[in-house]
Amino acid sequence: MKVSILGAGGVAFGTAAFLARAGHDPMLWSPSGKGTEPFEAGAPLVAQGAIELEFLPRVAKDCAQAVHGAEVLLICLPGFCHKTTMDAVAPHIRDGQTVIISSHISLGALYLSQLLAARGIRATIIAWGTTLITGTRNATCANVVTVRGKMDVATVPERDADRAVELCTRLFGDRFVQRDGLLAIALSNLNPQNHLAIALMNLTRMERGETWGQAENVTPAVGRLIEALDLERLAIAAALGVKVKTVREHFSLSFHVPAAGVSEMNQQMHRNGNGGFGPKTALSRYVLEDVPFGLVATARLGRLVDAPALLHEAGIALFCAAYGRDFSRENDLLPALGMHSLSLEQLKTLAREGAAIH
Ligand SMILES: NC(=O)C1=CN([C@@H]2O[C@H](COP(=O)(O)OP(=O)(O)OC[C@H]3O[C@@H](n4cnc5c(N)ncnc54)[C@H](OP(=O)(O)O)[C@@H]3O)[C@@H](O)[C@H]2O)C=CC1
Numbered sequence: 342m343k344v345s346i347l348g349a350g351g352v353a354f355g356t357a358a359f360l361a362r363a364g365h366d367p368m369l370w371s372p373s374g375k376g377t378e379p380f381e382a383g384a385p386l387v388a389q390g391a392i393e394l395e396f397l398p399r400v401a402k403d404c405a406q407a408v409h410g411a412e413v414l415l416i417c418l419p420g421f422c423h424k425t426t427m428d429a430v431a432p433h434i435r436d437g438q439t440v441i442i443s444s445h446i447s448l449g450a451l452y453l454s455q456l457l458a459a460r461g462i463r464a465t466i467i468a469w470g471t472t473l474i475t476g477t478r479n480a481t482c483a484n485v486v487t488v489r490g491k492m493d494v495a496t497v498p499e500r501d502a503d504r505a506v507e508l509c510t511r512l513f514g515d516r517f518v519q520r521d522g523l524l525a526i527a528l529s530n531l532n533p534q535n536h537l538a539i540a541l542m543n544l545t546r547m548e549r550g551e552t553w554g555q556a557e558n559v560t561p562a563v564g565r566l567i568e569a570l571d572l573e574r575l576a577i578a579a580a581l582g583v584k585v586k587t588v589r590e591h592f593s594l595s596f597h598v599p600a601a602g603v604s605e606m607n608q609q610m611h612r613n614g615n616g617g618f619g620p621k622t623a624l625s626r627y628v629l630e631d632v633p634f635g636l637v638a639t640a641r642l643g644r645l646v647d648a649p650a651l652l653h654e655a656g657i658a659l660f661c662a663a664y665g666r667d668f669s670r671e672n673d674l675l676p677a678l679g680m681h682s683l684s685l686e687q688l689k690t691l692a693r694e695g696a697a698i699h
């Protein structure tokens with residue numbers, strides 16, 4: 342199947358390799374064009390680690406070509422460029438196309454639904470709670486750390502869910518767990534809470550540009566903070582009446598370690614050689630993406646359902662103070678969606694049905 346991947350980072354390259362290995366036909370689009378230049382010049386993409394493959398990916402010269410040439414679009418970009426990417430692709434999307442957001446953040450699926458409804462387009466929007474693979478990009482190489490065993494998924498509109506799981510399974514194998522709609526997926530991206538604890542507790546290492554093991558430094562104190570943050574997320578899910586996986590399930594299913602406490606599982610990942618490295622800069626997406634687009638969205642949902650996420654809110658305040666900037670104003674998706682003026686019932690309806698086409 343022809344799949345256009347919007348993005349040219351670690352997740353985009355690793356997912357392209359997964360698709361190519363499975364016999365599909367991925368095309369890559371880099372927003373600036375820089376990420377795909379070597380492929381246009383004939384270099385192969387080389388995947389190493391959990392996927393070993395060398396292949397020549399197709400490259401889209403612009404986002405219109407990426408959309409026109411594909412049955413399925415897959416957004417593999419940090420949340421801080423989701424709005425501009427959605428604004429760029431939405432005018433080209435046709436009836437019946439499918440857009441997958443990996444990983445979904447800040448109710449972006451609802452913003453895209455509004456853009457498409459305004460054009461009278463009926464497309465299926467699939468939101469994944471996280472990415473298929475984890476890893477990094479190095480020039481034309483994808484270093485794939487893991488291919489996740491299970492993936493949470495929901496669609497906008499919700500009535501397309503069975504068809505969407507079938508499509509995802511055809512492309513990516515039998516690993517999809519259908520969740521209770523988009524609001525469950527909005528609470529299924531665990532990066533923001535995990536990265537809050539990891540980045541906050543290791544901020545000086547990041548600021549100094551040190552090389553440090555990530556899982557190795559999920560010490561008992563960091564693990565306890567992650568588990569406390571998890572309780573807040575689970576309380577919001579319970580107030581919404583949706584089921585989401587726990588952070589322990591997340592680590593066990595993503596990194597293939599036996600279920601245990603968060604710190605213990607991270608120490609096991611480290612021993613397995615899968616612990617990865619933490620950010621070497623304070624200007625990492627762990628903060629620049631996950632605070633404004635992740636923590637702010639979770640905190641907003643918490644207030645909406647009367648289950649305030651006080652540790653998440655404290656995390657936002659601490660990062661704002663440490664960085665001397667107001668991260669809560671850096672989220673461009675929630676204001677564009679009109680989140681401030683939506684009641685809980687309106688949000689639930691929008692998540693279930695998508696934006697109305699008039
Ligand atoms: N890597 C991982 O293991 C995991 C990643 N995720 C999530 O997946 C998503 C993608 O992650 P990953 O691939 O690692 O990210 P990368 O940082 O590697 O993404 C690089 C891509 O983002 C584009 N980009 C960066 N900044 C901008 C900007 N300001 N405007 C437009 N485009 C920009 C780059 O564009 P260009 O091509 O023009 O340079 C490039 O295509 C993120 O949301 C991340 O949080 C979630 C779990 C695991």
Ligand SMILES: CC(C)(CO)C(=O)C(=O)O
Nearest residue numbers: 475476532535536555617
């Ligand atoms: C490293 C990893 C897999 C865990 O924090 C991740 O989620 C990321 O890079 O965004």
